[in-house]
Amino acid sequence: MRKFLAILVCKLLRFVGKLVGKGSSLPGKYALKICPDILRRVELPPHIIAVTGSNGKTSTVEMIAAILRSSGKRVVYNEEGSNQIEGVTTLVLTNATLGGRVKADVLLIESDERYAAHSFKFFHPTEFVITNLYRDQLTRNGHPEWVYDSILPAIHPETELILNADDPLSSCFARGQKKVKWFGLDKCSISASAPTGVYHDGANCPVCGGTMEYDYVHYNHIGAYRCAKCGHAKQKTDYTATALDLENGTLTIDGGVTIHLAFRSIYNVYNILAAYAACRECGVESGAAQSVINNYVLKNGRMQTFRLGGHHGTLLTSKHENSIAYDTNLRYISSTKEDCSVLVIVDAVSRKYFTSETSWLWDIDFDLLDVPHVKRVILSGRYCNDLAQRFSFTGMDSGNWTVIPEIPAAAEALKAEGSEDVYVVTCFSDRDKLLALVEKEG
Numbered sequence: 001m002r003k004f005l006a007i008l009v010c011k012l013l014r015f016v017g018k019l020v021g022k023g024s025s026l027p028g029k030y031a032l033k034i035c036p037d038i039l040r041r042v043e044l045p046p047h048i049i050a051v052t053g054s055n056g057k058t059s060t061v062e063m064i065a066a067i068l069r070s071s072g073k074r075v076v077y078n079e080e081g082s083n084q085i086e087g088v089t090t091l092v093l094t095n096a097t098l099g100g101r102v103k104a105d106v107l108l109i110e111s112d113e114r115y116a117a118h119s120f121k122f123f124h125p126t127e128f129v130i131t132n133l134y135r136d137q138l139t140r141n142g143h144p145e146w147v148y149d150s151i152l153p154a155i156h157p158e159t160e161l162i163l164n165a166d167d168p169l170s171s172c173f174a175r176g177q178k179k180v181k182w183f184g185l186d187k188c189s190i191s192a193s194a195p196t197g198v199y200h201d202g203a204n205c206p207v208c209g210g211t212m213e214y215d216y217v218h219y220n221h222i223g224a225y226r227c228a229k230c231g232h233a234k235q236k237t238d239y240t241a242t243a244l245d246l247e248n249g250t251l252t253i254d255g256g257v258t259i260h261l262a263f264r265s266i267y268n269v270y271n272i273l274a275a276y277a278a279c280r281e282c283g284v285e286s287g288a289a290q291s292v293i294n295n296y297v298l299k300n301g302r303m304q305t306f307r308l309g310g311h312h313g314t315l316l317t318s319k320h321e322n323s324i325a326y327d328t329n330l331r332y333i334s335s336t337k338e339d340c341s342v343l344v345i346v347d348a349v350s351r352k353y354f355t356s357e358t359s360w361l362w363d364i365d366f367d368l369l370d371v372p373h374v375k376r377v378i379l380s381g382r383y384c385n386d387l388a389q390r391f392s393f394t395g396m397d398s399g400n401w402t403v404i405p406e407i408p409a410a411a412e413a414l415k416a417e418g419s420e421d422v423y424v425v426t427c428f429s430d431r432d433k434l435l436a437l438v439e440k441e442g
Contacts (some may be wrong), residue, residue, distance in 0.1 A: 003042075003100055006035035010093040024082040028089030040122035042092060043101040047282055048123065052111040052151060053131030053170065054144070055325055056271045057083070059298055060131060061110045063275035067292045068106055071284050077108035085118045106282070113147050116154035124156035129278050130163055131270065132222070133170040135201055135363060136322045144169055145206060162277050164270065165235045166222045169206045174235070181281060183273040184234065185241040190266065191216040191223065197327055198365050207232040219266050219331065220324050239277040241269060246335065257290050262297045264335075267328050272296075304431075306438040309415035311341075313422040313438060320349060320427040323363030330368040333423050339373050341418070343410055345426035347381030347433060358386040370396045375420060377401035380410035381430065411437040 013027035031038055051061050061077055068075045076095040078087055088109055096102045111119050113133070130151070133144050148169055155161070161177055164170055165184035174180045195202055195217050202221025205212050210229030217223030226233035243252035249261040251269055253276060261268060272293055279289050306313040316329040333342060349356050361383075369377055377400060379387040384403045391401050404410040411434065414422055424434055 002035040003038060004098060006031040006038045007042075007093050007096055007098055007100060009034060010090060014090060014094045024078070024080050024090045025084065025086040026090075028086035028091075028093065031089050031093055032086065037122055039089060039092060041100060042096055044092070044123060045102055045104045045107050047106040047127070048109070048125045049106060049127045049129065049278055049282070050109045050111050050116070050120070050125035051129040051131065051274070051278075052113045052116050053129075053164075054113065054134050054136040054147070055319060055322065056131040056267060056274065057110045059268075059271045059302060060129065060274045060278075061108055062298060063271065063293055063296060064129075064278050065108055066296070067275060067279040067284055067289050068108070068282065070292045071279075071288050073105045073282075074103070075106045075108055076102070076104045078110050083110045083112040084115045088119045111154075114150050116151050120154045120156070124154075125159050127278055127281055128155070128159045128161050129274050130161065130170045130173055131274055132164050132167045134167075134220070134324055135199070136319070136324075144201065148172065148206075160281060162274065162281060164222075164274070165237050166218065166224070166270075168202050168212060168221065168225050168232070171235065172206055172232075175207075181239070181277060182235045182237045183239040183270075183277040184237040185218055185244065185269065185273070187216045187224070188218075188241075188244040190244065190246055191218055193217075195221040195223075196365070197221075198323065198363050205230060205232050219328060239273060239280065241273055244269060254286070257286050259290060259293055260295045262295045263303050265328060265332050267325075304435065305441040306435065307441060308411060308422060308438045310419035311414060311422040313424060315424045315426070315431055315434065317431050318425055318427055320346075320429065321357075321360045323360060323365075326364040326425065327368065329425055330365065333374065333425075334368045334371050336421070337373065338421055339375050340421040340423055341414060342369060342374055342377045343414065343422065343424045343426075343434075344377065344379050344387060345381045345407060345410075345424065345430050345434060346383040346387055347407065348427070348429040349383060356383075358383055361386055361390045364390070366391060367394045367396070370394060374400070378410050378413065379403045380405060380407050381426075407433050408437055 010027040010031040051057050065075045065077050078091045160179040162181045165182040197220040205227035208230040210227045212225050215224040224234045242255045246264045249264045251259045276289050302317045304315040318329050319325040384405050388403050
């Protein structure tokens with residue numbers, strides 16, 4: 001009876017929530033109060049794919065869903081991104097019959113890395129994709145190795161792990177596990193000989209603490225590593241980006257699957273690799289996966305294009321308090337050839353923990369904007385002065401960047417003159433404050 005009541009209440013609250021525009025966590029929260037082990041009592045599909053990590057979860061999940069659906073699979077997933085146990089419960093119960101059978105071939109779950117152990121307490125994924133682990137949201141996540149310890153209890157011996165071979169820390173989840181598949185990127189034109197970024201988080205081996213050596217890196221400390229002391233090293237990959245040309249926007253997987261990139265970012269490459277690997281492990285043919293992710297444009301709004309006066313604009317959404325997310329978008333701007341202006345907006349900080357803590361701005365490599373084709377940088381939002389203080393310690397000429405606190409005024413300043421490309425770098429919380437002022441494309 002408690003099982004039935006929990007499912008019924010969840011469905012009713014989800015229906016009402018959609019009518020009034022509320023989130024998707026509350027129905028699951030009440031269902032768990034009625035029946036705390038409800039996730040043990042439901043009948044789940046044969047494939048349960050989970051995706052977690054510091055970055056790329058939402059994008060990877062979206063692409064996995066698109067590929068599987070194109071292959072005729074019935075897929076349910078948390079499209080709204082509610083990825084803690086309450087949101088997962090809402091997802092499962094709203095897609096279940098009143099008897100408790102989930103009506104799908106695949107249950108696809110984006111899981112918050114901190115709460116994966118709670119979400120998978122009563123069931124375990126058949127495939128578990130871990131995209132990466134690194135410096136992220138100090139207020140809630142502390143050190144990356146602490147996040148690793150939080151995920152570890154969610155790893156079940158029967159689960160097949162799909163891991164990023166290029167990440168020294170998340171690759172450690174394979175220790176003691178028999179079912180592991182690896183994805184990664186071979187050395188290519190963008191590879192550097194040593195780690196990049198303000199901090200070198202991969203300087204020491206996460207297994208023994210010894211000095212880590214690198215054959216090459218693709219960004220920050222993600223690449224081909226090895227520890228001279230204990231031998232922890234990049235593993236041979238099962239799904240490999242064997243060629244990458246970001247300038248022309250082409251990616252080749254396993255020497256024979258060529259994909260054209262709608263967004264020429266190294267992040268996008270790793271998200272595609274993770275999604276491709278997961279779907280291949282679920283029996284999808286390479287050609288079927290290729291046809292979906294070729295020129296795939298994400299629907300989650302992480303990257304959007306717009307018009308602002310005579311300017312063509314691109315919104316690059318970064319994850320606040322995550323320096324590597326920012327570095328990747330700044331590196332993308334730095335790699336472009338055409339003259340451009342850049343608007344950096346920091347108007348909200350720590351969406352869940354309103355601490356107004358901005359030390360993470362010092363982790364971002366803003367010197368990546370110190371290139372000839374970046375003609376001007378505008379700093380805007382509530383924390384524009386914190387940004388200005390940070391920029392004063394870069395190598396950029398102070399005449400190339402300016403502070404305009406109000407976002408509408410910053411947009412108007414860009415709109416008033418010129419026709420160069422405009423890039424806007426901001427977070428999920430702040431993106432709509434800019435999009436409300438421009439003409440969106442597509």
